[in-house]
Amino acid sequence: MLMPGYYLWTIGCQMNQAESDRLGRLFELWGYSLADKAEDAELVLVNSCVVREHAENKVVNRLHLLRSLKNKNPKLKIALTGCLVGQDISLIKKKFPFVDYIFGPGSMPDWREIPEGFILPLRPPVSANVTIMQGCNNFCTYCVVPYRRGREKSRSIAEIGCEVAELVRRGSREVVLLGQNVDSYGHDLPEKPCLADLLSALHDITGLLRIRFLTSHPKDISQKLIDAMAHLPKVCRSLSLPVQSGDDTILASMRRGYTNQQYRELVERIKTAMPDISLQTDLIVGFPSENEEQFNQSYKLMADIGYDAIHVAAYSPRPQTVAARDMADDVPVIEKKRRLKLIEDLQKETVGKANAALMDTFAEVLVEGLQKNKWQGRTLGGKLVFLESDLPLEGCLVKVKIFKTSPWSLQAKLVNILES
Numbered sequence: 001m002l003m004p005g006y007y008l009w010t011i012g013c014q015m016n017q018a019e020s021d022r023l024g025r026l027f028e029l030w031g032y033s034l035a036d037k038a039e040d041a042e043l044v045l046v047n048s049c050v051v052r053e054h055a056e057n058k059v060v061n062r063l064h065l066l067r068s069l070k071n072k073n074p075k076l077k078i079a080l081t082g083c084l085v086g087q088d089i090s091l092i093k094k095k096f097p098f099v100d101y102i103f104g105p106g107s108m109p110d111w112r113e114i115p116e117g118f119i120l121p122l123r124p125p126v127s128a129n130v131t132i133m134q135g136c137n138n139f140c141t142y143c144v145v146p147y148r149r150g151r152e153k154s155r156s157i158a159e160i161g162c163e164v165a166e167l168v169r170r171g172s173r174e175v176v177l178l179g180q181n182v183d184s185y186g187h188d189l190p191e192k193p194c195l196a197d198l199l200s201a202l203h204d205i206t207g208l209l210r211i212r213f214l215t216s217h218p219k220d221i222s223q224k225l226i227d228a229m230a231h232l233p234k235v236c237r238s239l240s241l242p243v244q245s246g247d248d249t250i251l252a253s254m255r256r257g258y259t260n261q262q263y264r265e266l267v268e269r270i271k272t273a274m275p276d277i278s279l280q281t282d283l284i285v286g287f288p289s290e291n292e293e294q295f296n297q298s299y300k301l302m303a304d305i306g307y308d309a310i311h312v313a314a315y316s317p318r319p320q321t322v323a324a325r326d327m328a329d330d331v332p333v334i335e336k337k338r339r340l341k342l343i344e345d346l347q348k349e350t351v352g353k354a355n356a357a358l359m360d361t362f363a364e365v366l367v368e369g370l371q372k373n374k375w376q377g378r379t380l381g382g383k384l385v386f387l388e389s390d391l392p393l394e395g396c397l398v399k400v401k402i403f404k405t406s407p408w409s410l411q412a413k414l415v416n417i418l419e420s
Contacts, residue, residue, distance in 0.1 A: 004042040005035030009062055012049025014214070015178045016082055018129035019106060020047045023081075026108070029115055038069060041076070048082030050144055053316035059084055067098045081105060083148040086320075105149050106134045126368045126395045127210075127378075128172040132160055132198065133179035138217065140244075141255050141322035142284065142315065145180055152179075154186050157193055157201050168207040173395050174366055175202070177213035183220035196228035203232045209397055209419065210366055212382070214240040215282075218266055219257035230273040237274050238382035241267070242282035242311075246301035247294035250287055253327070260301060267305055278381030280309040283343060286336035287315045288327035295339050302346055308354065308381065310347040314340050352407040355383070363410075364418065365400050367393040384409040396420045 006027040010020040023045060024034065035041040044066055050056040063080070070076045079101040085092055089102050096102075103109055133154040136146045164175050177198070179185060186193035195213065202211055211234050218241055229235050245251050248259045258266075270277055283298060302310060314336035317324035365385045367377040374386040375393045386409060387393075387400055397419040400412035 003031055003033040005040050006032040006043040006045065007035045007038045007041035008045050008047065009038070010047040011055055011058055012047070012051065012082065013178075014129055014176065015131055015180075016047045016049060016105075018131055018178055019081070020045065021129070023047075023109070026114065026118060029118070030112055038066065043077045043079065044069075045079045045081065048080065048084035050083045050148070050318065052313055053318075056084065063096055063099065067096075070098055077101065079103075079109065081107065081109075083145065086148050087150070106131070124167045124170050124172045126172060126366065127174040127176060127212075128167045129176050129178055130160065130163060130167070131155075131178045132182065132213075133185050136180040137184070138181060138257075139255065139322075141253065141327070142244075142287065142318065144318040144321055147320045149180065152181065152184060152188055154179075154189050156189060157186075157198050160198065161201055161205070164202055164208065165205050168205055171395060173208065173397070174210035174212065175208065177211065179213075180215065181217045181220060182213050183216050183222070183225065194222065194224065196222070196224045199225075199228050199232055199235055203234050208234060210234055210236055210380070212236045212238060215242060216240055217257075218243065218263055221266060221270075223269070226270055226273050236380050236382060237276050238278045238280070238308075238380070239270065240280045240282075241270075243298075243301065244282060244284050245287060245290075245294070246298035247290070250290055250294055253289070253323075254284075254287065255322075260297065264301075264305075276381065278308045278383065279305065280311070280382075281305075281307050283310055283312045284315050285312060285339035285343060286331035288323060288329055288331070290315075290331055299342060299346065302343060303350070306350050306354065307347070308351060308383070310343060312340055312343040312347070348407045352405075355405040355407060355410060358383075358402045358410060359405055360402065362399060362401050362415065363412070365398050365412070367396050367398060369394050379410075385412050386410070387412045387414055389414045391417075393417070 008020045008024055010016050032043060038044050046062055048059040066078050077100045080099045081103050082105050085102055085104050092102050101109055101111055108114055133152055135150040135152045137152045139146050182195055185195045243263055244254055244256055246260050317329050363379045365377040365379055367375050374388055377385050396417050398417050399415040401415055402410050402412050404411035
């Protein structure tokens with residue numbers, strides 16, 4: 001007898017991906033098997049994102065495609081989670097009456113019994129995502145996340161430690177600690193631990209090779225965290241440090257809680273402690289009232305710091321946010337696209353030069369798996385590396401020599417296996 005099939009459609013951040021992985025494991029415990037496509041499934045889960053208008057439009061289009069599929073196959077069950085689901089689920093039910101199950105981001109489905117202690121997949125990936133907290137207390141004026149995921153709620157160090165130890169026992173070699181604002185981890189717990197304390201606790205787990213974390217908020221990064229990153233060898237020299245704008249007036253309008261100069265001083269402290277740090281950032285162009293001079297402040301900041309990755313997006317109003325309610329979306333679309341293109345071109349040039357400097361150098365790479373007949377992995381700084389080898393390298397820490405570079409990845413030759 002064939003098992004019923006389930007299909008996952010996920011868009012958005014790594015937290016969404018981590019939650020989909022966990023839900024997929026739950027569906028398997030319920031007796032479902034993973035289907036190759038939605039047409040072959042009896043249960044389809046849509047894990048949604050509404051941080052950008054473009055993402056929300058994709059979610060809505062996907063749901064309407066599934067409605068057509070459900071009309072042809074009335075037995076199909078559709079489940080919806082993620083940030084499209086706000087605190088008032090009844091509104092979503094009215095908008096999408098054909099969806100069978102709706103539950104909030106970070107929540108678990110409630111239509112069947114969930115096994116006690118359920119957390120982990122049977123075969124976790126080499127690099128496993130671990131959610132350490134949910135929600136956000138910052139209420140940046142452009143961001144819908146606090147309205148969809150609620151206030152910050154941290155998991156205990158003991159609980160996270162147990163999950164990570166079990167992931168490592170089952171084969172993971174790296175964990176990526178996730179939260180909307182990981183730098184405020186622990187402030188809501190009775191013992192008031194911080195992210196640095198959590199990093200120190202996880203560092204002692206035997207078999208764990210690397211620890212990453214994201215996403216950070218510049219106003220909440222402490223010197224204790226910087227020192228922990230600098231002195232704990234397993235913590236990757238990679239930091240996502242979203243700036244969102246380089247202009248003080250726009251930053252204040254966004255309610256980011258820092259200035260251009262304060263951000264620069266923070267970067268300087270981080271680079272002093274870790275000269276080899278790899279920095280990534282997020283940037284919004286075309287925020288309400290942003291003029292050419294203010295955009296140029298952002299451009300100059302990007303050029304001066306020289307990030308390893310810039311995730312840039314054109315501003316789009318998000319329902320419920322202060323910016324959507326109180327600020328005019330007054331930057332023309334064509335101007336937003338022009339500014340977006342300028343930042344993308346700058347990133348390509350900057351990262352291309354930085355990666356070119358790595359030609360003929362050696363690097364340590366944690367191999368995550370095969371991608372189009374090549375092994376794929378990442379350096380300690382998070383740079384994507386591809387290498388060819390007939391050896392079974394998945395999960396191995398290897399030494400490689402870089403022989404080809406581009407702005408997006410590195411090509412390398414295997415030198416030797418450091419740890420298997």
